[in-house]
Amino acid sequence: MASVVTSSELGTTDGGPGTSLTPAQKATLDLIRLPNEERITHASNLAAQIELELERETIDFVDRLDEPLWISKRQxxxxxxxxxxxxxxEEQSFEWRIPMTRGQIFHKCVELSIHLPLGRTASELVDEAVTSIMGRGDGLAEFLLSLGDVERAEIRSEVAGLLQTFFDTFPPLRSAWHPTTELPRKVLLHQGKIVLQGRFDLTLGRPEELTAGRVLIELKTGRSVPHHLDDLRFYALLETLVVGVPPALLASFYVDAGRVQVEHVDEDLLRSAIRRTAESIERLVELRLGxxxxxxxxxxxxxxxxxxxxxGPGQAWLEETGNGRVW
Ligand code: SF4
Known part of the structure; x- marks a missing residue:
């Protein structure tokens, strides 16, 4: 079995033996596949250099922290x-709301679609996902259990629609592409005083020694916003620090539209992610310490x-844009 997603694995026009693709699936595949000649081979000390740089940039204020600062894309x-x-x-307690459940159930469906035998319909996968989530006893399970049958049916119907769009527009995930879901990454800086963490929705491919090969894909059930790019660049940094090799490509897949946006990873991209991360850590420390x-x-x-x-500024903005008016 080949160890990375190559143009010969991910780059075939039909998505693999016995698979025929819709035009939308083929368009997605064409964007997320990476020809062998475009994969970058990186220096073996890249991760060590980045870690050194991040620690150097944050050394002046890390001593002010009395407990670890956890940083994710949200912060x-x-x-x-x-x-x-x-x-x-931060001061409010977290509460589940119906729109938030869509993405969670959708991600679970994609995970199950990879690991369960083929042949389930979108609706069957949604049922399996909802049953699995409701059985795990966490906050989302309690929230789903607190809903009425009609609300749960509406959520199921919405997610089944999203999942069918995903199946119609994203190439079927082959095991040869080494797909993973919810892949966790955690980086400790300054002996754990700063912890960088993330969890990748979907990855395809993997590196081969120092040559990039993994594609990080975020599955978006909402609209496209500019910070999605920054989120993925932060993930590229995490991947590099943990694995030692950057990902080859970053991709946001907008499920409603069935469209993907991709960005190639190079050292300039990593450098801008280091800068943003270091500056943001400094600001978070200042805010935390008042x-x-x-x-x-x-x-x-x-x-x-x-x-x-x-x-005041929020009210002024709402007035100016008409959002504060009744009509
Ligand atoms: S500027 Fe807008 S988002 Fe920020 S605190 Fe004010 S109302 Fe809230």
Whole structure:
């Protein structure tokens, strides 16, 4: 068995033996496959260099931390958008809402579709996913159990629709592509005073020694927003630090539209991710220690922000854009 996704594995026009592809599946495959000649071979000390650089950039303020600072893509996005909203959300206890369940169930369906024998319909997979989630006893399970039959049926129907679109527009996942779901990555900086972490929705392929080969794919059940690129670049950094070789490609797959956006990974991309991550860590430390005032940066988030009523810039933005008016 070949050890990486190559153009001969992922790059065939029919998606593999016995598989015929829809035009949309072929378009997706053409974008996420990487010809062998485009795969980059990286230096063996790349991960060590990046770790050194990140630690050097954060050494001045890490000593101020009395407990570990956990950083995920959410925190990085928060300090690069409205910090006041982030602080307000940190103070609120987390509550599941119906729209959030869609993505969770959808991801579970994709996971099951890889690991269960072929042949299940989208609706059958959704049923298996909902049953599995409801049996695990966590917050999402409790939330689903608290819903009525009609609400649960509506969620099932919505996710089945999304999953069918996924099956119609994403090439069938072959085991030769080494697919994984929910692949966790964790990096400890400064002996664990700073912890960087992430979990990749879907990966295909894998590196071969120092040659990049893995494709990191985020499955998006909502619309495209610019920070999705930054999220993936942070994941490229995590992958490099943990595995020692960067991913070959980053991809956001928008399930509603059945379309993928891809970005090739090179050292310039990693460098910009290091910069953003180091600057964001500094800002998070300042906010955590109360050494900085949270910036208010109005945006579409003001429409649902829990502190919008008492936020001057947020109210001004809502007035200006017409979102604060009744009609
Ligand atoms: S209303 Fe807008 S600007 Fe104000 S805190 Fe909320 S998101 Fe930020």
């Amino acid at each position: 990085l996005h928060a300090v690069n958008s409205c910090e006041a909203l982030y602080e307000a959300q 050494q900085a005032q949270a910036h208010k940066r109005p945006s579409g988030a003001c429409k649902w922000c829990p502190v919008a009523e008492s936020c």
